[in-house]
Amino acid sequence: xxxxxxxxxxxxxxxxxxxxxxxxxxxxxxxxxxxxxxxxxxxxxxxxxxxxxxxxxxxxxxxxxxxxxxxxxxxxxxxxxxxxxxxxxxxxxxxxxxxxxxxxxxxxxxxxxxxxxxxxxxxxxxxxxxxxxxxxxxxxxxxxxxxxxxxxxxxxxxxxxxxxxxx
Amino acid sequence: xxxxxxxxxxxxxxxxxxxxxxxxxxxxxxxxxxxxxxxxxxxxxxxxxxxxxxxxxxxxxxxxxxxxxxxxxxxxxxxxxxxxxxxxxxxxxxxxxxxxxxxxxxxxxxxxxxxxxxxxxxxxxxxxxxxxxxxxxxxxxxxxxxxxxxxxxxxxxxxxxxxxxxxxxxxxxxxxxxxxxxxxxxxxxxxxxxxxxxxxxxxxxxxxxxxxxxxxxxxxxxxxxxxxxxxxxxxxxxxxxxxxxxxxxxxxxxxxxxxxxxxxxxxxxxxxxxxxxxxxxxxxxxxxxxxxxxxxxxxxxxxxxxxxxxxxxxxxxxxxxxxxxxxxxxxxxxxxxxxxxxxxxxxxxxxxxxxxxxxxxxxxxxxxxxxxxxxxxxxxxxxxxxxxxxxxxxxxxxxxxxxxxxxxxxxxxxxxxxxxxxxxxxxxxxxxxxxxxxxxxxxxxxxxxxxxxxxxxxxxxxxxxxxxxxxxxxxxxxxxxxxxxxxx
Numbered sequence: 078x079x080x081x082x083x084x085x086x087x088x089x090x091x092x093x094x095x096x097x098x099x100x101x102x103x104x105x106x107x108x109x110x111x112x113x114x115x116x117x118x119x120x121x122x123x124x125x126x127x128x129x130x131x132x133x134x135x136x137x138x139x140x141x142x143x144x145x146x147x148x149x150x151x152x153x154x155x156x157x158x159x160x161x162x163x164x165x166x167x168x169x170x171x172x173x174x175x176x177x178x179x180x181x182x183x184x185x186x187x188x189x190x191x192x193x194x195x196x197x198x199x200x201x202x203x204x205x206x207x208x209x210x211x212x213x214x215x216x217x218x219x220x221x222x223x224x225x226x227x228x229x230x231x232x233x234x235x236x237x238x239x240x241x242x243x244x
Numbered sequence: 245x246x247x248x249x250x251x252x253x254x255x256x257x258x259x260x261x262x263x264x265x266x267x268x269x270x271x272x273x274x275x276x277x278x279x280x281x282x283x284x285x286x287x288x289x290x291x292x293x294x295x296x297x298x299x300x301x302x303x304x305x306x307x308x309x310x311x312x313x314x315x316x317x318x319x320x321x322x323x324x325x326x327x328x329x330x331x332x333x334x335x336x337x338x339x340x341x342x343x344x345x346x347x348x349x350x351x352x353x354x355x356x357x358x359x360x361x362x363x364x365x366x367x368x369x370x371x372x373x374x375x376x377x378x379x380x381x382x383x384x385x386x387x388x389x390x391x392x393x394x395x396x397x398x399x400x401x402x403x404x405x406x407x408x409x410x411x412x413x414x415x416x417x418x419x420x421x422x423x424x425x426x427x428x429x430x431x432x433x434x435x436x437x438x439x440x441x442x443x444x445x446x447x448x449x450x451x452x453x454x455x456x457x458x459x460x461x462x463x464x465x466x467x468x469x470x471x472x473x474x475x476x477x478x479x480x481x482x483x484x485x486x487x488x489x490x491x492x493x494x495x496x497x498x499x500x501x502x503x504x505x506x507x508x509x510x511x512x513x514x515x516x517x518x519x520x521x522x523x524x525x526x527x528x529x530x531x532x533x534x535x536x537x538x539x540x541x542x543x544x545x546x547x548x549x550x551x552x553x554x555x556x557x558x559x560x561x562x563x564x565x566x567x568x569x570x571x572x573x574x575x576x577x578x579x580x581x582x583x584x585x586x587x588x589x590x591x592x593x594x595x596x597x598x599x600x601x602x603x604x605x606x607x608x609x610x611x612x613x614x615x616x617x618x619x620x621x622x623x624x625x626x627x628x629x630x631x632x633x634x635x636x637x638x639x640x641x642x643x644x645x646x647x648x649x650x651x652x653x654x655x656x657x658x659x660x661x662x663x664x665x666x667x668x669x670x671x672x673x674x675x676x677x678x679x680x681x682x683x684x685x686x687x688x689x690x691x692x693x694x695x696x697x698x699x700x701x702x703x704x705x706x707x708x709x710x711x712x713x714x715x716x717x718x719x720x721x722x723x724x725x726x727x728x729x730x731x732x
Contacts, residue, residue, distance in 0.1 A: 183446065190424075190442035218247055219255065219307045220371040223362060226262050227378050230355045233269060234385035237348045238400075 085125055092118035105156045109147045116140040128204035247307055254306030254313035256295040257321045258361040261328075264288025265354035272347035282336045285350035289332055289357065293325030296361075305367065309429055312367040316500075319575060319724065320364030320493045327485045327582055328357040330705065333698040334590040335478035341598055342476070344389060353482070356382035360490035367501065369418045369428040369451075372494050376414065376458070379487050380407050386482070387475040393599075399474025406467045407457070414454025420447030430501040438504040445508050451498070452512060458491035461516045461550060462523035465543045469527070472539035477593030477600065480535065484542045484589065485582035492549060492578060496571065499556060506560040513554040517656060520547030521663040528670045532605045534592055537670060541629055542585060544667060548644055549577055551660050555647040570651070572724040573643035579720060580628065580636030580713055587706030588625040591618055595693055608674060610683025615692050619678045621703050628710050630671040631664055636713035 095114030102108045116139045123132040203212065213221050252259070268284055275281070300318035305311070331353060339346055359378025366372035384407060388400025418428065424443035425433050438444045457464040472480045498505050524544025531537040552574045559567045595611075595618070596602055612619040628637035641664065648657040695703075713720060 186442050186446045190446075216308065217310070217370065219251075219310050220368075220374045223258075223262075223371070223374045223378065226265070226355060226358065227374060227381065229266070229269075230352065230378060230381050230385070233348060233351060233355075234381065237345070237352070237385055238388060238391065 081125060085122070088118045088121040088125070092122070103158045105151045105159070106148070109144065109151060112147070113140055113144055116144070126204065130206045130209055131204065250302060250304070251306040253302045254299050254304065255311055255362075255365065256299050257292045257325065258358045258365075260292040260295045261288065261325075261354050261358035261361060264291065265351045265358065268347050268351040268354065272351075278340070278346045279336075281346040281350050282332060285332045285354065286329065288350075288354055289325055289329040292354075292357065292361070293322060293329065296321035296325060306365075309431055310368045310371045311362075311365045313365060315723070316493070316497070317361075317365035320489060321361050323489055323579060323582060324357055324360040324364065324486050327482065327489075327586060328353060330586050330590075330702045331478055331482045331486075334481065334586075334593060334702045335476075336698055337696045338476065338478050338593050342390060344476075349386070349389060352382045352386050356386070356482070356486070360486050363490040364493040366494065367430050367497065369421065369430070373415065373418060376491070376494070377411065379490060380411065380458070383407075383479075383483060383487060386479045387471055389476050389479065393474070395474035396476065397474075399471045402467055403471045403475075410454050410457030410464065412454075413450045413457075417447045417450030417452075417454060420444070420450065423447070430498060433502045433504065439507055441504075444504060448505055448508055449512070452495075452509065455491050455495050456516060459488050459495075459546050459549075460520075460543050461546050462519040462543065465520065465523055465546075468543055469531075469536045469539040472542070473533060473535045477535065477589055477596060480539075481586050481589035481593070484538070484585040488542070488546065489578045489582060492574065495553065496574060499553075499560070500571070503560075506557050510554065510557040510561055513550055513557055514653070514656060517547050517550035517554050518659050520544070520550055521659060523547075525663045525666040525670075529666065531670070533603050534605060534608065534674070535589075535603050537605070537674070538585070538588055538592070541667070541670070544663065545577075545581055545629070547663070548641065548660060549574055549581075551653075551656055552577065552644045552647050554656055555644075555651040555653055558651040558653055568725060569643070570647035572721055573640070573647045575724045576636075576643055576713075576717065576720055577640035580640040580710065583706045583709045583713075584625045584628045584635075584637060587703055587710070588622060588629075590699060590702050590706075591622050591625075594618075594695055594699055597693065605674065605677055606684070607687065608677045609681035610687065611678040614683055614687065615695075618695065618703075621707050622678065623675050624707050624710055626671045626674055628714070630668050634711065634714045636710045636717070638714060639717040 092115050095111045095118060099108050099111040099115065102111060116135060120132045120135040120140065123135060203209070264284065264287070268281060268288070271281070271284070296318055299313045299321070300315070303313050303315075303318075306313060311317075332350060335349065335353075336346075338344075339349060356379045359375045359380075359382065362375025362378065363372055366375055384400055384404040387403050388397050390396035420443050421433075422428050424441045424447065425435070425438055427433065453464065457467075460468040472483060475483065499509075521544055524540050524542070524547055528537050528540035528544065531540060552570050556567050556570045556574075559570060592603065593600075595607070611622075624635065628635035631637045631641040641660075645657055645660060648654075648660065
């Protein structure tokens with residue numbers, strides 16, 4: 078128990094550090110690399126919960142494919158160091174304050190809650206490959222199929238917004 | 245359990261809308277005739293709306309309770325389907341004028357409609373989330389559909405960034421709700437323990453933040469004027485009528501099925517309602533752009549609807565009165581409001597002229613002389629927004645007011661009355677502009693703006709609807725007030 082708890086905190090800390098670095102970094106490539114750290118740390122957390130399949134998918138799809146796309150986009154756009162206007166700098170201070178307030182509120186609520194989440198989240202059975210395919214193709218087949226329309230909308234949107242102007 | 249044929253019937257409207265969306269996309273490379281797509285989209289929206297009748301005839305839970313086909317979802321499917329149909333009619337001339345591609349617009353519109361239908365019928369949070377995303381992502385793209393216009397791009401960008409942020413809140417809320425209750429099914433969240441669960445409470449609060457953004461409730465309303473102003477006007481008409489109604493539908497559904505939610509949300513709704521009414525009405529006072537003015541007014545109207553939500557929660561908490569009339573008030577309000585906003589934005593879209601130049605209040609000076617019928621129609625809409633008798637808006641406001649008084653929310657009722665008076669100022673200002681000011685010399689010499697047949701149909705439909713529901717509100721109310729609105 079204590080060992081897995083230690084691993085949990087290590088991975089969680091890594092994920093948070095990666096996420097903060099993602100926002101703080103000035104250059105988009107550094108942000109993208111920080112995102113990889115977040116993705117891998119999350120995969121570790123899934124593994125800790127006994128969800129091997131989700132962990133593998135997380136690394137292959139998010140850590141691999143999606144990140145390659147990110148890097149490609151950054152390369153194609155030739156995105157440089159981000160620029161700040163005086164207003165966006167000014168917005169930083171109240172933004173930080175609000176983030177701290179929200180995080181503090183969420184943390185305080187979770188700390189005050191007495192119930193144990195571990196008992197309600199039983200992984201194992203449902204987190205196995207068999208369990209997940211049963212969920213996707215039987216219980217949740219309707220939202221799963223709707224997701225394909227959702228992706229179609231995204232593809233359509235990309236072409237609409239990026240297609241060449243017809244004169 | 246594997247899905248059966250009956251499950252398909254219960255989600256038929258969404259499938260039809262999606263199917264026609266795909267069909268439009270597939271035909272796009274082969275058909276040159278632009279009007280063909282308008283025609284196809286009209287058939288698609290109508291067919292989906294007709295399919296909702298068939299879904300209602302086979303009422304019951306679909307896919308093991310992921311969705312629910314009941315009178316409630318029937319009402320909202322009918323509403324969003326009709327809205328989509330009217331938007332297609334109004335958008336045709338607009339797209340022609342602005343030289344924008346037809347097919348993609350209609351496909352996105354159909355997908356957005358399907359998303360709203362999913363939201364209205366979902367009884368499970370993941371399904372609702374997918375529905376919300378379908379309608380939101382289509383909306384982001386539609387907002388930026390005029391790519392050559394800076395304002396349109398700004399509108400899409402703002403909507404996308406803030407909308408994604410709100411979606412993250414919604415998703416985190418779902419995660420917490422699942423963590424504390426062990427299920428995402430709304431129907432299974434009835435246990436007594438959840439009343440004392442801090443995590444469940446937090447999850448619900450985050451869900452409220454996410455949906456509060458979608459319905460433009462203060463303090464999550466800041467995006468509304470910019471997005472409404474920058475988006476192509478027929479799209480603005482859709483935004484103010486469709487996605488808003490669908491998000492309210494999900495909120496209502498959560499209330500009606502999860503007792504713990506009703507328990508928590510009373511003060512949240514009280515505060516949201518009061519803030520939203522003032523944010524909308526005070527903001528609208530200083531606007532000189534008609535589109536922005538209507539955007540602020542739509543914030544204010546979300547506030548009035550939230551008053552009814554506060555009434556529902558208060559009743560459910562005390563068990564003092566029957567909550568059904570308050571639910572009915574929300575549904576009636578959404579219906580009357582959707583008709584009016586659609587009509588008003590259609591007129592704004594048509595009068596805007598190429599590139600949407602004529603949007604300022606001064607451009608409406610003397611409209612009654614130049615285009616008497618249009619001025620009259622716009623006056624009907626504005627009077628309905630104001631809540632004058634004989635229009636649907638009057639009964640909408642009246643029922644909400646009554647619900648607030650019945651649940652002893654006198655302060656909120658007073659605030660609502662104060663806000664209606666503030667609202668009267670800027671609605672009447674537009675009418676005064678149209679009827680009592682001289683038009684500018686430039687406007688006088690210009691030829692009157694043409695109103696094609698399709699647009700005239702939209703105007704006639706919405707004006708007749710507004711007056712009909714203003715004269716015979718019981719026709720709708722009897723339908724809404726039937727004993728089992730939810731989960732029949």
